[in-house]
Amino acid sequence: MPAAAVVQSERTYRNFMPPRPPAALYDVNQGQAKCPTRKPQDHSLSEGLDQEAMRQFEDLVTERIRLRTGQTLFRSGERFTSLYWIRSGSFKSVSLLQAGYEQVAGYHMQGEIIGADGIGDDSHRCEATALEDSEVCSLPFERVEALSRQNSGFQRNLHRLLSHEIGRARSVAMLLGTMHADQRLGAFLLDLSRRYQARGYSSCEFVLRMTRAEIASYLGLTLETVSRSFSRFQREGLLQVERRLVKLLDRSSLKRLVDCCD
Amino acid sequence: MPAAAVVQSERTYRNFMPPRPPAALYDVNQGQAKCPTRKPQDHSLSEGLDQEAMRQFEDLVTERIRLRTGQTLFRSGERFTSLYWIRSGSFKSVSLLQAGYEQVAGYHMQGEIIGADGIGDDSHRCEATALEDSEVCSLPFERVEALSRQNSGFQRNLHRLLSHEIGRARSVAMLLGTMHADQRLGAFLLDLSRRYQARGYSSCEFVLRMTRAEIASYLGLTLETVSRSFSRFQREGLLQVERRLVKLLDRSSLKRLVDCCD
DNA sequence: CGCCGTCTTGACGAATCTCAAATAAAGTGG
DNA sequence: CCACTTTATTTGAGATTCGTCAAGACGGCG
Numbered sequence: 286m287p288a289a290a291v292v293q294s295e296r297t298y299r300n301f302m303p304p305r306p307p308a309a310l311y312d313v314n315q316g317q318a319k320c321p322t323r324k325p326q327d328h329s330l331s332e333g334l335d336q337e338a339m340r341q342f343e344d345l346v347t348e349r350i351r352l353r354t355g356q357t358l359f360r361s362g363e364r365f366t367s368l369y370w371i372r373s374g375s376f377k378s379v380s381l382l383q384a385g386y387e388q389v390a391g392y393h394m395q396g397e398i399i400g401a402d403g404i405g406d407d408s409h410r411c412e413a414t415a416l417e418d419s420e421v422c423s424l425p426f427e428r429v430e431a432l433s434r435q436n437s438g439f440q441r442n443l444h445r446l447l448s449h450e451i452g453r454a455r456s457v458a459m460l461l462g463t464m465h466a467d468q469r470l471g472a473f474l475l476d477l478s479r480r481y482q483a484r485g486y487s488s489c490e491f492v493l494r495m496t497r498a499e500i501a502s503y504l505g506l507t508l509e510t511v512s513r514s515f516s517r518f519q520r521e522g523l524l525q526v527e528r529r530l531v532k533l534l535d536r537s538s539l540k541r542l543v544d545c546c547d
Numbered sequence: 548m549p550a551a552a553v554v555q556s557e558r559t560y561r562n563f564m565p566p567r568p569p570a571a572l573y574d575v576n577q578g579q580a581k582c583p584t585r586k587p588q589d590h591s592l593s594e595g596l597d598q599e600a601m602r603q604f605e606d607l608v609t610e611r612i613r614l615r616t617g618q619t620l621f622r623s624g625e626r627f628t629s630l631y632w633i634r635s636g637s638f639k640s641v642s643l644l645q646a647g648y649e650q651v652a653g654y655h656m657q658g659e660i661i662g663a664d665g666i667g668d669d670s671h672r673c674e675a676t677a678l679e680d681s682e683v684c685s686l687p688f689e690r691v692e693a694l695s696r697q698n699s700g701f702q703r704n705l706h707r708l709l710s711h712e713i714g715r716a717r718s719v720a721m722l723l724g725t726m727h728a729d730q731r732l733g734a735f736l737l738d739l740s741r742r743y744q745a746r747g748y749s750s751c752e753f754v755l756r757m758t759r760a761e762i763a764s765y766l767g768l769t770l771e772t773v774s775r776s777f778s779r780f781q782r783e784g785l786l787q788v789e790r791r792l793v794k795l796l797d798r799s800s801l802k803r804l805v806d807c808c809d
Numbered sequence: 810c811g812c813c814g815t816c817t818t819g820a821c822g823a824a825t826c827t828c829a830a831a832t833a834a835a836g837t838g839g
Numbered sequence: 840c841c842a843c844t845t846t847a848t849t850t851g852a853g854a855t856t857c858g859t860c861a862a863g864a865c866g867g868c869g
Contacts, residue, residue: 462767
């Protein structure tokens with residue numbers, strides 16, 4: 286129960302970051318540049334589509350948006366018009382449900398689609414901020430719906446996407462409702478590891494794109510508790526951590542810690 | 548961080564319950580009785596449909612299922628085929644994500660639609676259990692998808708439904724991540740109150756359909772802590788509570804308690 | 810080189826969990 | 840309808856986890 290989970294935004298975390306391209310390239314809402322659709326581990330809207338549907342999907346993916354670290358893709362309360370498909374980089378989404386309360390609702394990386402929480406009331410219920418220089422493609426939701434009416438394979442993909450989002454949110458709730466601090470952090474790291482691996486990166490060694498305070502907000506803890514858990518994990522040989530760089534050394538012990546409901 | 552949130556199922560909580568109809572009426576999967584579509588405060592799939600779509604929706608609502616207290620509508624891992632529309636009574640859904648962990652993911656009452664978490668993997672991710680004698684109509688999802696392709700109004704309703712489910716799950720996560728025990732219980736009671744009111748029942752006086760242990764599981768607390776919070780609320784004159792019967796006496800103080808992020 | 814934000818660590822206290830016991834209500838079987 | 844068992848709930852005492860406050864270290868950036 287950390288006090289009102291304070292998370293700074295609009296900050297630049299530029300350690301471990303690649304050198305930054307010229308500023309001119311990085312204006313938000315830059316233009317109508319066509320966004321090429323690639324297919325790596327793409328368990329989302331375009332999976333399993335026939336050729337015709339694939340062509341239509343590519344037509345639908347129009348606008349490409351580039352954001353720099355700390356820039357905001359959409360804010361809570363803004364009118365919902367599009368889903369956003371992360372092509373590179375990563376984001377956090379911050380829930381701002383009631384005045385005074387805010388919490389990191391999730392971390393999103395390449396290939397994931399964000400913004401679906403805004404469909405319900407035609408207005409975004411959270412704020413999405415780039416954790417590093419990133420690119421997204423917007424998927425205008427009216428066109429998504431149109432294609433979904435035309436093609437049942439695409440429709441099914443869309444429904445899966447939305448349903449998975451429900452599942453993810455419930456997983457977080459379960460983590461927050463039933464796990465201790467160590468277990469929460471362990472589960473968080475294992476989840477990150479799995480997702481990096483699915484994208485072809487190392488599952489053992491990765492760079493956190495978020496601060497301790499942001500991790501803490503997501504896990505319903507304070508940044509001090511997160512820091513202490515990291516230190517304990519290191520002391521016990523489960524991992525090595527140096528600021529944002531994490532190396533998982535003993536994955537099975539981590540798993541046991543998380544799975545063991547004690 | 549209650550230890551592995553144990554929640555008993557298959558129990559009968561029959562205090563405060565109306566007398567039970569003859570047993571023969573209450574077989575699960577009873578038959579193909581047509582399920583009449585009513586329209587009270589129906590903010591869901593049928594809202595705002597034109598006449599033709601409304602007719603099609605009514606065609607889609609086929610099977611009516613009756614369950615007695617403690618009976619289970621679907622279990623985790625079961626194949627997903629339908630959404631379920633609660634026509635009377637109420638349910639809890641229990642997440643069973645990882646072995647060992649389980650938690651009440653939500654409480655659902657008349658008019659709500661449950662089961663959407665199962666779409667993503669064609670298999671249910673939670674278990675829905677009747678908290679009192681209840682009736683649901685099944686909405687075969689293939690037919691839901693078919694109608695959604697035909698009628699954009701219906702499609703929009705479906706998307707709103709799924710998106711709202713994301714929002715609800717995130718609200719729970721925020722509650723669990725940022726609020727103290729008292730605040731969680733207060734928020735829970737105000738939420739129930741609001742939902743009863745929306746259904747034409749008293750917003751001040753209602754009967755809890757769940758045990759302290761079930762409330763605790765939902766709120767990420769122990770049953771003792773829930774009980775103590777109830778007692779404190781009563782001592783401070785915020786409400787009156789006698790076992791399952793709750794009377795809210797000072798709603799604005801409750802609201803203040805919940806909103807105040809201290 | 811010095812500032813500033815991030816992170817770590819320690820000491821302390823508060824919130825809440827655990828264990829235990831008592832009470833009350835509900836279900837069961839005669 | 841009564842005696843008995845089971846279950847739900849409340850309450851207390853003590854242990855534990857985690858939050859709060861504070862100080863200091865570290866590293867990046869200007």
